[in-house]
Amino acid sequence: xxxxxxxxxxxxxxxxxxxxGGGLSGLMRADMLADxxxxxxxxxxxxxxxxxxxxxTFASWRHKNSxxxxxxxxxxxxxxxxxxxxxxxxxxxxxxxxxxYEHIPGQRLFDRIRQRIDKDSRFVWVKDSDCxxxxxxxxxxxxxxxxxxxxxxxxxxxxxxxxxAVIKKPGVLQYFLGFELETSVDYFDPKMxxxxxxxxxxASEVRFVYILPFDARRALVEFTVFASDMLSQNxxxxxxxxxxxxxxxxxxxxxxxxxxxxxxxxxxxxPKFPPSHFDSAIESIGSAAGMVKASTGYSFQRNLKALAxxxxxxxR
Numbered sequence: 001x002x003x004x005x006x007x008x009x010x011x012x013x014x015x016x017x018x019x020x021g022g023g024l025s026g027l028m029r030a031d032m033l034a035d036x037x038x039x040x041x042x043x044x045x046x047x048x049x050x051x052x053x054x055x056x057t058f059a060s061w062r063h064k065n066s067x068x069x070x071x072x073x074x075x076x077x078x079x080x081x082x083x084x085x086x087x088x089x090x091x092x093x094x095x096x097x098x099x100x101y102e103h104i105p106g107q108r109l110f111d112r113i114r115q116r117i118d119k120d121s122r123f124v125w126v127k128d129s130d131c132x133x134x135x136x137x138x139x140x141x142x143x144x145x146x147x148x149x150x151x152x153x154x155x156x157x158x159x160x161x162x163x164x165a166v167i168k169k170p171g172v173l174q175y176f177l178g179f180e181l182e183t184s185v186d187y188f189d190p191k192m193x194x195x196x197x198x199x200x201x202x203a204s205e206v207r208f209v210y211i212l213p214f215d216a217r218r219a220l221v222e223f224t225v226f227a228s229d230m231l232s233q234n235x236x237x238x239x240x241x242x243x244x245x246x247x248x249x250x251x252x253x254x255x256x257x258x259x260x261x262x263x264x265x266x267x268x269x270x271p272k273f274p275p276s277h278f279d280s281a282i283e284s285i286g287s288a289a290g291m292v293k294a295s296t297g298y299s300f301q302r303n304l305k306a307l308a309x310x311x312x313x314x315x316r
Contacts, residue, residue, distance in 0.1 A: 003179065014157050014233025015044045017315050018148050020130045021164035022047025024058070024109075025303050029162050029310070031070075035118050036312035043266050044156060046126045046148065050114075055259055056106030057178070057220060059212065060300045061099045061194045069304055074112055077103040077214055081192040085199055095191070101193055103212055104300065131166060133273040135281060136155055139183040144282045160315050164286035165272035171228065172265040174297045176209075178222030180257035183250055188213035198237065218256075221248070226265065233260070263297040273313050 017033065019026045023047045025031040033043055062069075079101045084092045118124045132149040148156045194211035201207070206226035213219040223240040225231065231239075244250055264287070271288035285291070 002140060009026070013155065014042070015105045015124075016041035016158065017043045017160045017294050018146075018158040019043065019045045019161065019162045019164075022050050022125075023053060023164060023286065024056070025164045025289075025291060025306075026162065027053060027110070027113045028303055028307050029285060030117050031125065032307055032310060033293050033312050033315065034123070035119055039237065039312075040122065041315065042122055044124045044126050044158070045117075046128060046130050046150060046156075048129045048151075050125055050127060052054045053110040053283050054107045055257075056261065057212070057259060058104040058106060058109065058300045059299060060102060060104075061096070062102055062301075063099055065098075066084075069158070070307070071104060071109060071112065071304070074108040075102050076105050076108065077190075077212070077262060079103075081191055082195045084186075084195055085197040087200075087202065089199065125254065126156070127260040128154075128272070133161060133282060135276050144279075160279055160284050161273070161282045163271060163282055164284075164288050166264065166273050166287045167270040168264060169266065169270060172226055173228065173230060174220050174224065174261070174263040174265050175230055175236075176210075176224040176261055177233065177240055177302070178220050178259040179220065179240065179244075179255045180220050180259070181244075181250070181253045183217045184252040186216035187248075187250060188216055188219045189252055190215050195241075197247065200243060207239075209247075221258070222259065230262070230283070232233065236260075263292060265292075265294050265297065267294045272304045282286060303309065 019029055026047065027044060030043065066078060079096070080093050081093065082101065128149065128150040131151050134147060135146045137223055144159065146158050146161050148158065148161065150156065169240055190213045194206040194209070194212065196210065198208045200209065208224055210222045210224055221235055221244060223243065255294070269282045269290055273282055275282045277296055285306070286303060289306070292299045293302065293304060
């Protein structure tokens with residue numbers, strides 16, 4: 001285990017809250033728990049790759065008259081217009097009208113939350129994978145105790161588990177490979193996002209390229225597929241580079257960052273560790289709670305709304 005002050009030995013193994021999964025929903029909940037300074041609860045975040053969020057890109061629509069949200073200071077880009085190009089090169093350009101389309105880099109979000117909780121001695125990072133969760137009662141039957149076994153074999157105990165892990169079931173997946181590109185001359189329109197460019201071999205699947213221009217010389221160009229079976233990373237890269245060469249005809253460019261991921265597009269996500277009874281200590285969050293919209297894969301605003309209805313005091 002590691003905490004803000006460096007490595008932590010085998011103790012403590014007892015926590016008030018254990019967050020299983022240090023992705024978007026897990027770190028948002030940790031950030032919320034850090035709000036409550038009145039309670040000296042101990043919180044563990046179980047995540048084998050704590051920096052995984054830094055490689056993600058989050059985008060969402062927000063009404064132009066809405067108030068700033070909790071992470072508005074992390075917004076890097078905002079667009080008013082979008083473009084969609086069909087497989088036969090028909091182009092549609094529209095305004096977002098009453099909405100903005102906004103981009104929050106995972107790196108900014110991670111830095112914002114991580115810096116805060118690493119300064120809080122109540123938090124401990126457990127750099128390991130979850131393995132098993134069981135519920136039981138204490139000797140006196142007054143408090144329900146939940147045990148979280150991690151891959152190393154260590155067993156942690158807690159009164160509350162916030163779980164985002166899901167069982168990956170067969171079905172439709174959204175998977176993607178993206179290059180953050182930097183060109184040698186101005187090329188991109190920083191005021192317009194390409195939501196879908198279908199000028200790709202479809203191969204009986206739904207395939208498109210998504211382009212977020214950060215400025216005139218830098219953009220995320222992402223190959224996205226909706227399908228039940230996945231292409232290899234090499235196949236995705238070949239298709240993406242071919243698209244860049246044939247459709248964008250970019251001038252000299254360099255790849256400064258690579259992003260990839262897989263999102264299960266499920267209407268009925270199945271938590272890996274479901275609550276075992278009506279007053280269970282296990283609460284599903286994030287993907288396990290259906291925070292990923294099955295038709296698009298967007299999750300930021302849903303997680304944000306769930307956070308707004310949760311009070312830190314409920315985990316005492």
